[in-house]
Amino acid sequence: MQNMGIPLRMANAVHRLFGGLNMRRQRVIDALLADDLRLPLVDQCGVMTGPIAISVAAEQAARECYLVCDRIQTADAIQAGIAEVCARRGVSEPVARTLGGYIARAVDKGWWRRRLRKELVRRFEHTSIQLGLTHLRADPYISREIAIAQAAQNNENQKLLELCIATNEYGDVYSLAKLATLGTANKAIRRGELMLRIRGFEEVASVLGHVGMFWTITCPSKFHSVGGTNDGYKDFTPSDAQKYLVGVWALIRSALHRRGIRPYGFRIAEPHTDGCPHWHMLLFLAPHEVEIMERVIRKYALQMDGDEDGAQKNRVKLVKIEAGKGTAAGYIAKYVSKNIDGTGVGDHKTFESGETYVITVDRFGDVELTASQRVTYWAQVWDIRQFQPIGGPQISVWRELSRLDEGALLHADDLIRDAYQATQKVESDDPAVVQRADFARFIWAMGGPQCGRETEIRLASREVMVAGRYETEEVEKPVGVYLARQPQVVYESVRYQWTITGPGESAGSSFAGHRVGACPSPPWTRIAAASASTWTSVNKYTQSAEAKSADQPKNKIVSSPFNAGRISDRNHVRCAEVDHIAVYLRHRKRAPGAPSVHLEYLREKYRDRHEVPVTSLRTLSVH
Incomplete structure (x- = not known):
């Protein structure tokens, strides 16, 4: 000291x-x-x-x-x-x-x-x-x-989305902000889809006679700051804690699969008030598999520091969902809602150190922070996936089925038509016409909750070349679905050709070329993020563009301090794009014996004119 x-x-x-x-x-x-x-x-x-x-x-x-x-x-x-x-x-x-x-x-x-x-x-x-x-x-x-x-x-991201306009080949015009509200970026849609999937799992489990188990797994004490009062805290971040939980579940899943047990359900990552995540898992399985699962989960969840004080009591908790005492979907609904937008939850409660507390709304100037908003920002900062299915079929197939044209399914296999109908929601004042989307029906069409990757209906994709901001790469884009037993027949989904117009661009200009999809890619994957200037000796952060001197050399380009390295300026007008590879090649050191840049310029200039012989150019480069 x-x-x-x-x-x-x-x-x-x-x-x-x-x-x-x-x-x-x-x-x-x-x-x-x-x-x-x-x-x-x-x-x-x-x-x-x-x-x-x-x-x-x-x-x-x-x-x-x-x-x-x-x-x-x-x-x-x-x-x-x-x-x-x-x-x-x-x-x-x-x-x-x-x-x-x-x-x-x-x-x-x-x-x-x-x-x-x-x-x-x-x-x-x-x-x-x-x-x-x-x-x-x-x-x-x-x-x-x-x-x-x-x-x-x-x-700021929302304002940029509102200023970006998408136009498809039929002349339909939307802002990207409007299109975003039609997908799972809309919190209400996200919450509804999650509850639909959980309800589907529960309905399937009821038919199979499976039971629901609600697990909570917490990290060892060395991951918890507890407000700076924990002497054993080892300065781990929430990302470190999430990686630990992912590793624990990988061990649990492998051990269960070796025993022929394949649970299905959902897991939710939720923070303690000190930022350390813990997991809630709603899992369904056969009654005779319950005891084995309990042993396996407790073994691996307590494998690290399982003998520390309070580990046996606090690190692993189990609630068995009993028939007649509420549904599994109803039990987990509050955890889904409180981690999205808090709708229908009432007071946001948390359990810490053996007591229950209510997290109230905070106000800092004009900013209001609810507990659910804090949880959302926590997940964004630490890149933590809050909701993840365990087992069951791919949600990507469900979403692709919803994009199919019903007219193209007139002669389709019954399984395809049944899965398609499961994704359709029909609203009407006539109760006989009303139909809700049915995830359980979709699970049965796919082969059941424990089908794994060997599903009856699979995603069809096509390899396409995509020009990204930094490089062009080959990626697989979904185009429809097909039956596993009929791979030669692809039922193509309906997709649109979108032209994205950025802020400050004319309607005829392409913001990033044409994109194919039911909803365009996020704008930050398409907008150039650099100003038009190359390296100069001008201090770009102390000299404004308006204060440039009259004798400023023409080859010196000064960018606004705010625009440097940004997607757009203060008025959301897109900054110009820089060809980074060209700049790199232009500034790269000349290899020994290679012609100078000036010589290459002269060769290019007189290539068609034949006014200056090559020998003269070589002589010129020597002098």
């Missing part, structure tokens, strides 16, 4: 008096102060680091990657150099199919801006967890700073 200028004996006395918790917090602060390679969490005014500072850091990182490519010639060395640049800034290196795609990402300010923002937000939130500021008695689930920042980011 540093004695801070006082005698060592006194320093030791102070350490004994204020040691433990306070010293751990002091180490967190010291680590932040010593970290001069990554973005600071706040600026000099104590305000959380904003987009301008992130853009400046993104510019510097992209420039450094340019320099790596300039001084290194081999692919392996370039990748190693870029990986080192990424590691120093706390971000993972680019993932690409080709070296060109790898470099294009590394030298793109937009790519760096997104990665640096995610790294900053996660580090800020992790620090809040370490210091005990993310907890029941402070900010439950997620800190107020990150919740407000994430809400602002979501609002």
Whole structure:
């Protein structure tokens, strides 16, 4: 311990008096102060680091990657150099199919801006967890700073979607925001689909005589900060805890499959108030398999630190759903709703340290944060998948069936028609006409809840070349469905050809070419994220575009400080696109003995004119 200028004996006395918790917090602060390679969490005014500072850091990182490519010639060395640049800034290196795609990402300010923002937000939130500021008695689930920042980011994304217009080949025009409300991005639709699927599992289980079991699995204590009061906390993040739970379930699933047990149902990832996730799982299986499952789940859920205090009581909990005491879907409905939008839940309750608490609404200025919003922002920040089916058929087949044209099924197999009818919802004032979508009927058509990948109806796909922002790659796009016993007959779904027009573009211009699908891809996969300027010696962050001097060299292009590395400017007008590979090749160091750039220019200029002989060009390059 540093004695801070006082005698060592006194320093030791102070350490004994204020040691433990306070010293751990002091180490967190010291680590932040010593970290001069990554973005600071706040600026000099104590305000959380904003987009301008992130853009400046993104510019510097992209420039450094340019320099790596300039001084290194081999692919392996370039990748190693870029990986080192990424590691120093706390971000993972680019993932690409080709070296060109790898470099294009590394030298793109937009790519760096997104990665640096995610790294900053996660580090800020992790620090809040370490210091005990993310907890029941402070900010439950997620800190107020990150919740407000994430809400602002979501609002900006929504504004951009509203300004992007999609037009199909029939002249139908929608904003991307409108199209998004027609899918599972709409919370009401997402909640309804989840409950439909859970109800379908329950109806199938009832026919088969299977029983429902509701499990809750929690991480060991070393993953929990508990408001900074847990001496055994090992500084794990919520992402680390989620990876632990995924690993535990992988062991459980493998052990059950080896015994011939294939449960089906749903799992929900939900945070404790300190941000550490735990899992709720609603699983259906045969009555004679219940005892085996209990042994297997307890074995692997308690495999790590199973002898710690409270582990046997708190780490694994089981509720058996008994007939006549409510439905399984009704039991899990509150967990689904409270983790989406809170509809119909009433008070948002949480169980912590043996007691039940109510999470109330917080207001910070004009921002209102409900408990469900906090949970949503928590999942977005840590990239945690909240809802996942266990067993059962693929939902992608269900969605593809709903896109089929009924007229194309007149001569289809009965199984295809039955599965198609299961996906159709008919609303009418006539009770005899009303029909609800029936997920249980779909499960039976697919081969039952334990069919695995060997389903009766499968997804048909076609390989297409997709030009992405950084590289062109071959991907599989769904086009319909087919019967496993009749693979040569494909029932194609109805899809539309969409032209996306971005903000500031004319109606005739293509925002990103034509896209095929019932709903277009998210705009951030299509919009160019870099400004039009290449590397210049001008300081782009202290000199505004309006203040350019009259004698500014024409080859020096100055971009607005706000636009640097952004998708669009403040008015949501798309920034110009940069050909990163061309810039990289233009700035790349000339190999020994290779012709100069100027010589190549002259050769290209006089190639058709034949006015200057090649020997003259060589002489010119020497002088």
